[in-house]
Amino acid sequence: MGVCFIGERNFENFLLEYLEPQPGNFVSIEDKKVMGRHKGWFLFTIGQRARLAGLKDAWFVVDKDVSTGDVFVAPSRDHPALYRDLLRTNRVHWIAEEPPAELVREKMMECHFRFRHQMALVPCVLTLNQDGSVWVTLVKPARAITPGQFAVFYKGDECLGSGKILRMGPSVYILQQGKNREESPKKEEVDKIEPAT
Template identity: 40%
Template sequence: MKQKVLLGLSGGVDSAVAAYILKEQGYDVSCAFMRNWDSYANNDILGNPTIQDDVCPQEQDYADAKAVADALELPLYRVDFVKEYWDHVFTYFIDEYKKGRTPNPDILCNKYIKFDAFFKYAQSMGFDTVATGHYAQVEHGDEYSRLLRGADNNKDQTYFLCQMPKEALRHTLFPIGNLEKHEVREIAEKLALESVATKKDSTGICFIGERNFREFLKNYLPSQDGDIVDIETMEVLGKHIGVMYYTIGQRKGLGIGGTRGPWFVVGKDVKKNILFVTNGNESDWLYTDSCIVSGVNWFPSEKPEGELACTAKFRYRQKDNDVTIRFIDESTVFVTYPQGVSSVTCGQEAVFYLNEECLGGGVIEDVFKDKESMQSKIENRENK
């Protein structure tokens, strides 16, 4: 009896080719298009249906997915996760931005939608396994399933999968993980999947898409001007439009150029609405040598006893950094990297690797340099 697989068909080329590969491998394949965002319904939740927000172009994506499913002669379901996305992804995203942190909603979407809500939906429909078009690989063993980097180093998406539930990983396939992007497009072209073969890769996240990020956030987080302050001298250099719109290490879009630049962001005081910058030595302010990571999702069946030498990415597409990690409780690790790493930022994700295997990841809660947190350094400057 063929194994039944439900594949998330997004309307892009990656999931389209994944569907074809699964069918060729002999699986009993069905497809599902996930609808995760509804601007009008979400604005009603806020009690402000007059918010001006363009609708996510998901209807075109659905039409493209339908064309692929028809071409491959596969059934296509349409499933609605708008409420789940709002409750578990977007609300958290907004709350973190209010705190001046910069979360990664794509990681949250994989954790709560694609590999939780969608996985449970698949089980309720009688499917054994789910599949997606992620550039990642999985090796199913007796004790646990290993999440491995995709063959295309430039497209590897294990960073975004670090928080997917372990149980879901045990029942997941990544059919294109052993391919490079150009190979995926070549397959789509040979199959004459015209709706997706040359379709541009999606950028950003669904509820923002190609729109201006700041303008979108202003619908949900009213901007509040405040001072931009030189952390070295405490001199006010100009005005910002809201500290939540800036990230640690940011160098562009500050509006304070001139002969004294370039300037870069080194800290944020959310309560006082101050954005701290410097044009000094980057290593003095942006480089840290340790951090605390919480909410760690750990794929291996056992956690290491004592210290483990591995590598970590503190943001997507960053090169691997040599680190040593030590669990200080069930889901919190202390991470050290004595060589120093720039712009390790609270609220973002630290993802751990051992060679090609993704071990898991969690949220960066605090960063340190020479046992002094960046916030303490800022407070010391303010009190002078």
Template identity: 40%
Template sequence: MIRNVIVAMSGGVDSAMTALLLKNKDVRLLQAQDSNKDQTFFLSQIPQQTLRRCMFPLGNYLKNHVKVMAMQAGLCQIARKKESMGICFVGKREFQDFISEYIADKPGNYIDLDSGLQIGKHDGIHKRTIGQRCKIAGALKPYYVFNKDQESNTITVVGGTTHSALYTDFLITRKIHWISEEPCELRWNNGVLNCNFRFQHRHPLIACRVYKMSNDRLFIRLDAPLRAITKGQYAVLYSGEECLGSSMITYAGPSYFALGRNCTDYIRWHNLIASNKV
């Protein structure tokens, strides 16, 4: 396993010899021991040749263990340093204020999906993301972004964070980048790959079935609906602790609202998983 190889390399094994052993063999990217610090989601597009030259000496350690090691090594100031949160180059500003420095505001309308009525004004679709809560003056309930239409400059919203329009269990991606080789299940005619899916860092993994379409695109069917899957995000696939690779999402839907389906039980179950209560 790549993590074992990397730990061996960092533990004193000659790197040139290790590189020679790996020269004609694909290596795999495994999740870190500390799930809160795992970076495989962001490394899911790493080329095989680059991965072979990488070392992750902290892959087998929890963050608190690393801090203890730092203290023992006399690096007390570093061990006590607070972790950086958010996007470092944005700083303490609101993200909407930051993005307005680069993209001019363009006011438009908020449209309620259920009634079809205009219920407010926004100052630019670039300031809102799918699933985000909107501040709409005079609204009697919280509204969340369902869709953004660049041509009409409108944002369609739904009432309530668990509105079924925000949930789907279907998505299509571009041709995927496999970190190692393509799983053998997809090489067969009409093959199906059973694995796990994530589209946001640190979100719980969801079981899914993956089908290969024309032009090597992927059709992914989730075992449970997820909220606010958005075109342009990345579908990252896992098998056990291995990160298989990822691909950009080109289509998400139809929503449970469009299909007339209820997702209340799924939402309750997903929330329990996310809170580690099951």
């Protein structure tokens, strides 16, 4: 049964009736500082507000590490760590039973995508993999894409099909960090620069 049908009750308490607590840390994505403790990574979804004791400012869940139990948080609802423009699905279920002819022929196809009900459609490019899964490259990054949700594809008003999101590309924040490292010279490189004579 879908979790949305549990009715008016505390979601955390409901889940903890069925799952053993697995305590872990809330960790800042920016400086890796431990911001607090939680009762289980499975209680949080990407994009939701993390209620951190003693902090008046809102922090939001941006990622989870199941192996350590860490839930990574950022200090803004629109932090770049919440935005991604690349994801991979499992084998897509096509409504017409076969992938669109253009996608089969070209191995790539422009269309639109959404992963939440009533979300605005986002232009994207699908790349078909041999196993029937697709890579989805968004024209602009979308907020809070989460593994386990379904990517649904449209061409005009026609729903083409859907696939479960399995993997995501790096966040805008991670890409910015990599770019900043590339642009700033390493200490060893600075040390090698000889002063002009």
